[in-house]
Amino acid sequence: MKSIELKDVNALAPLIGPGNTEPVLVTSHGQTVAAVVPLTGEDAEDLLLSRSPQFEAMLQRSQQRLDQEGGQSTEEVRRRLGL
Structure with missing residues (x-):
């Protein structure tokens, strides 16, 4: 990993x-303050x-609603959509 002073x-x-292809650390007075990371x-x-x-x-x-009301299985969704 590379690093560079601020x-x-x-x-x-x-x-x-x-x-x-590798992250670059940004440092200030020897302390890491940021990372620059390659992204797609x-x-x-x-x-x-x-x-x-x-x-x-x-x-x-969404998770709370799912916990309260439940959800549908993949099979149920396929059946409803005629797949």
Whole structure:
């Protein structure tokens, strides 16, 4: 894994350009303060959703509703859709 001092962040561009496959740690006074991680489009979406309070709240509401009302099996859904 690479690391870079915060004062040298302008030098970050070559480390995170196309073809970079490993994380780069950003440090300040020897302490890690950030990580720059290569992402695909799907990974970026996953990261953004995992950090979203609104998405987390939606998942919790959905789980509560499922716990209260139950759900449908795959077989039931297929039968209803005629699959």
